[in-house]
Amino acid sequence: MGKPVSIVVAFVLALSITACGSYGASDDAPAGNVASRSSEPSSFPVAVEGTSGQVTIDERPERIVSLSPTATEDLFAIGAGEQVIAVDDQSNFPPEAPATELSGFEPNVEAIAGFEPDLVVFATDPGDLGSSLEGLGITALQLDAAPTLEVAYEQIEQLGLATGHADEAQALVEDMRSEIEGLANTADPASGTSFYYELDDTFYSVTSKTFIGQLFALLGLENIADEAGKGGGGYPQLSAEYILASDPDLIFLADTKCCGQSLETIAQRPGWDELSAVTRGHVVPLDDDIASRWGPRIVDLLRQISEAAASAEASSA
Amino acid sequence: MSRPDAADRRVSAGTRATVIGVALLVVAVLVGLLVGPVRIGAANVLRWFFSFGDRPPGMSEQRALILADLRLPRVIVAGLVGASLAASGAAYQAVFRNPLADPYLLGAAAGAGLGATIAVAYGPSGALELTVPVAAFVGALVGVGLAYGLGRSTLGGRSTTSLVLAGVAVASFLTAVQTFLQQQRSETLRQVYTWILGRLGTTGWDDVRLALPSVVLALATMWAVRRLLDVIEVGDVEAQSLGLHVARLRLVVVIAASLATAAAVAVAGLIGFVGLIIPHTVRLMVGGSYRSVLPLSVLFGASFLILVDTLARTVVAPAEIPIGVITAFIGAPFFIAVLRRNRRAA
Numbered sequence: 105m106g107k108p109v110s111i112v113v114a115f116v117l118a119l120s121i122t123a124c125g126s127y128g129a130s131d132d133a134p135a136g137n138v139a140s141r142s143s144e145p146s147s148f149p150v151a152v153e154g155t156s157g158q159v160t161i162d163e164r165p166e167r168i169v170s171l172s173p174t175a176t177e178d179l180f181a182i183g184a185g186e187q188v189i190a191v192d193d194q195s196n197f198p199p200e201a202p203a204t205e206l207s208g209f210e211p212n213v214e215a216i217a218g219f220e221p222d223l224v225v226f227a228t229d230p231g232d233l234g235s236s237l238e239g240l241g242i243t244a245l246q247l248d249a250a251p252t253l254e255v256a257y258e259q260i261e262q263l264g265l266a267t268g269h270a271d272e273a274q275a276l277v278e279d280m281r282s283e284i285e286g287l288a289n290t291a292d293p294a295s296g297t298s299f300y301y302e303l304d305d306t307f308y309s310v311t312s313k314t315f316i317g318q319l320f321a322l323l324g325l326e327n328i329a330d331e332a333g334k335g336g337g338g339y340p341q342l343s344a345e346y347i348l349a350s351d352p353d354l355i356f357l358a359d360t361k362c363c364g365q366s367l368e369t370i371a372q373r374p375g376w377d378e379l380s381a382v383t384r385g386h387v388v389p390l391d392d393d394i395a396s397r398w399g400p401r402i403v404d405l406l407r408q409i410s411e412a413a414a415s416a417e418a419s420s421a
Numbered sequence: 422m423s424r425p426d427a428a429d430r431r432v433s434a435g436t437r438a439t440v441i442g443v444a445l446l447v448v449a450v451l452v453g454l455l456v457g458p459v460r461i462g463a464a465n466v467l468r469w470f471f472s473f474g475d476r477p478p479g480m481s482e483q484r485a486l487i488l489a490d491l492r493l494p495r496v497i498v499a500g501l502v503g504a505s506l507a508a509s510g511a512a513y514q515a516v517f518r519n520p521l522a523d524p525y526l527l528g529a530a531a532g533a534g535l536g537a538t539i540a541v542a543y544g545p546s547g548a549l550e551l552t553v554p555v556a557a558f559v560g561a562l563v564g565v566g567l568a569y570g571l572g573r574s575t576l577g578g579r580s581t582t583s584l585v586l587a588g589v590a591v592a593s594f595l596t597a598v599q600t601f602l603q604q605q606r607s608e609t610l611r612q613v614y615t616w617i618l619g620r621l622g623t624t625g626w627d628d629v630r631l632a633l634p635s636v637v638l639a640l641a642t643m644w645a646v647r648r649l650l651d652v653i654e655v656g657d658v659e660a661q662s663l664g665l666h667v668a669r670l671r672l673v674v675v676i677a678a679s680l681a682t683a684a685a686v687a688v689a690g691l692i693g694f695v696g697l698i699i700p701h702t703v704r705l706m707v708g709g710s711y712r713s714v715l716p717l718s719v720l721f722g723a724s725f726l727i728l729v730d731t732l733a734r735t736v737v738a739p740a741e742i743p744i745g746v747i748t749a750f751i752g753a754p755f756f757i758a759v760l761r762r763n764r765r766a767a
Contacts, residue, residue, distance in 0.1 A: 209607050305549065306615050306623055307741075332740035341615075344622060345487050346739035349459040362608060363549055374490035374625040378483065 152266045153258070155246040156234060164268040165223035165243070169216055171208035172227035175247055176201050177399035178260050179225070182276055184267035190219045196393065197401070213237065223266065249398065250315055253322075256398040257281065276400060283403050284322065287410045293324030295417050299354035300328050300347055300381075305363045307342040314338035315398055323410055328352050348375050353416045354388065355381045356409070361392040384419055388412045435713040438706045442720030446500070449724035453496035453731050458738035459487055495624040499730040500723035501636045502621075502689045503699075505681035507722025510696025511703075511714050512643050512678045515650035516671045517581045524682040524696040527572075527588035527675065531595035532564020533557040533686040538599045538613050542606040550623070553616065554631055554687035560595075561683035567591045569675055573668075581657075584671075619692035619745030621730050628688040639681035643715060646673060650711035692726070692745050694752030699725060701759055 149162045168188045170176040176195035179188055191201045192208040206215055208226060213236045216224060223243045226233060237244040245266060250256035257277045264273020299320065301310050311333030312321045320327055328350040332340040359365045367387040371377045381387055388408065394401050455466050461484050468477040469488055476485040509524035517526070525531075540556035541549065565588075572587030603610055649670055653660045657667050685692070699722045700714060707713045726744075729751070733744045 210604070304612060304615075306612075306620060308611075308615075332737070340737075340740035341622065341743075343458045343734050343739050343741050345491050345734075346458045348483060348487055348491070351483070363612070364545065373623075374494070375483075375486045378486060 147265070147268055147270065150265050152245060152262045154262070155248045156229070159243060159245050159266075161223065161243055161245075161266050163222075165221075165266065167219065167221045168223045168225065168267070169206070169219055169221040170195060170201075170225045171206060171211060171216075172225055172247065173197070173208070173393070174227065174397040174399040175225040175259075175263065177397065177401060178263050179267065181400045182260065182264050182267070182269045182273045184263070184269050187267055189221065213240070217242065225263070225266075252315065252318060253284070253402075256315075256402070259398075260400070280400060280403050284406055287406050288322045288324075291322070291324040291410065291413065292417070295324070296326060297324075297354065297413055297416055298326040298328055298350065298352045299356060299413075300342075300350070300352040301356045302359055302365070303339065304359045305365055307344060307347065308339055309342050311338045311340065316395060319402060319406055320409065323406065323413060325354070325409070325413055344373075344375075348379065351380055353381060354386050354412055355379070356395075356412075357387065357389045358392055358395045360389045365389075381416075384416075386412065386416045386419070434707050435717075438703070438713065438717050439720070442717050442724070445724040446720055446727075449727040449731075450496055450500070453499065453727045454488065454492050456731050456735055457487075457492060458734060459484070461488065490625060494626045494629050495621055495730065496727055498624045498628050498632060498688055499621055499727045501629075501632050502685040502692065503695055503722040503724070503726025504640060504719040505632075505636050505685040505722075506692065506695040507699035507718040507725070508640055508643050508715060509678035509682045509685075511700035511711065511718040512650065512674045513696070514700055515654050515711055516674045517585060518654055518656075519581070519585070520701070521697070522585075523693075524678060524685075525592075525691070525693075526585065527568040527679070528564035528591035528595060529561040529679055529682045529686065530564075530691050531592040531599070532567075533561040533683065534613070534617060534691065535595045535599040535602075536560020536563075537616050537690075538602050538609060541609045541612050541616075542602055549612075550627075554628070557616075558631075558635075558683045558687035561686050562679060564591055564595055565675065565679040565683075569672075581671075615743065616690045617745070618743035619690040619748070620741075620743050621689055621733070622741050624688065632684040632688045635680045635684035639677040639684070640719060642673065642677035643681075644719075646670065647711045647715040650674070650715070654709075654711070690743075690745065692748055694748040694755070695722060695726060698748075698752055698755050701755075 148164055149160055152159050152161060166187050168179065168184065169190045170179060170188055171192040173192070173195040176188070176191045177197055179185060180198050180201060185200070189202060190204045190206060192206045193203065194208060195201050195203060206212070208228065209230065211226070211230070211233050213233065216237070217240050221242055223245060224237055225245045225247060227246070227248050229246055229248075234244045234246055247259045247262070250259060257280065260277050261270070261273050264270040301316070301320070303309060309329035309332070310317045310327075311329050312318060312327050313333060317327055317338065328347070329340055329342060332342055332346070355370070357365050357370070366389055367382065367385065370387065371382050376382055390405070390408070394405050454470060455461070455463050462479065465477050465480045465484070466488065469475070469480065469485065474489055476482065506524050510522065513522040513524065513526055514520055536556035536559055537553050539560075540552040544552040544556070568588040568591040569584065571591065572584035603613060649665060652663060652665050653667060653670055660667050700718050703714050703717045703721055707717060729747050730744055733742045733747055736742060
């Protein structure tokens, strides 16, 4: 029952317009928490595009529950952090996000409703979460895993519209775009630097069809898993022989948290200590979380990849 | 005083099958070494093989590495696993007098699955390569132990039905615990799932060292009692009256088969159907006497799995198909064929 109070608060905030926090600082820009007060009360009601269609948001949400770690990062990056009252147990970034025991994989509608949210943002919908929430009169916005970079940008913009931070969202997207384009321009696709991206210790990898695969392709890197992905989906299980024979210039480990992999552990695999990436130390441990989300931190990820690629090229040149 | 013709025919059928089995095993091993996602010249492979691992001049060091550290141990493990599962299946079919008995009958699969899940969920994430096989091994033995303990306490271990039922009960319970654990820790789902499908993709010499002692011991035990399996197949009471200690034989077989199955499951995950297909196929060739069926199951089981594993890593190369998927594809139609054959015979 916080709606009357939140309308008053919004009105008061609208009266005391403060400058948008300077978001544009280069190095850790996407992670910044913007102290914006421009709530644009006239922008509501607004129609927002979610995964399952259009969602109408009648007034600026002040009690947002996020069950998607990516959405949490997006919300805080566009300045809607104060409107977020609860996030799921996997949303560990930014650290100030109000973590709870809510689960994004097995959502308990009652538990979510107990927070009395006016907007619930989620990524996966196992068993009609959306319709159950709508049935309780709670606005539900689904933004599932982005298949491309453009969709990831769009989701940020939609969240901006939904929370009354459209300007900050656009600014964030423009910054991300220009940074990523900048990184892509410095890349040299002709160098033919190859890489192996490891999802788990049984050699599951990703092809360039996947979101993360596309990011690598942007930087002109060659994915050894593309050979294997022809038949089916984007996540083939590679043969160890093939990895050894391909001798990739770079190895990216996305299984550092789940499976404890690192340069030391992979060097102990039979035959792996002879790989050039291992002997030259071009093994990049990625944060499992950053590598599996499609929020603002993909810029950090791309920067990390770009630096690794540059050093690999330098040492093989 | 000439021996009856039937015995002559039986003996020669057995000898013929043995020759075929050995030849097939040799062929399978060679195919397993020659074929793979990475092309290595056949001549070089053969030269490498017959010179006991010396790298022939035409072969790069990396190719030699692939042969020595990846393909050879993988072929050996596939052979050991295939032999274990086939022999265990045959042995269980004998002591339980049930043509549908397979190595996972007494809760071995469920126990191993639970062990693997516990290792993935609660074990140190960096040591999974060690903890999962060991946990699976222990889990399999615990599962069988529970089933045997439960089933034996009723009817003094003379009834096979109670053992089988106990196995079903234990398997259901352990699977339920495993499912619960997986739900609690959903981040373990993918790893346990790939393990359950059966895989040899990460096999190395460590797995050979892990599996070899148990498998050799178990197979030797089963081989030693193979003639007694013929006796017990007739019936418990009949066997008892012939002087056979039925409960003790059953215990010995269960221990040996479980040891072999546990070792197989520990290094390769859950590979189904091998323990069923191979003994039945062998029986079609040489009849039901375990004197031949057991050793032949070992030979054909090993060859079968080596060949299937080669298929698993070449069909969608350079990607791999989990080996359990292929055996299921082969197993299902095989089952239907056996069923129809039995129905026509009945």
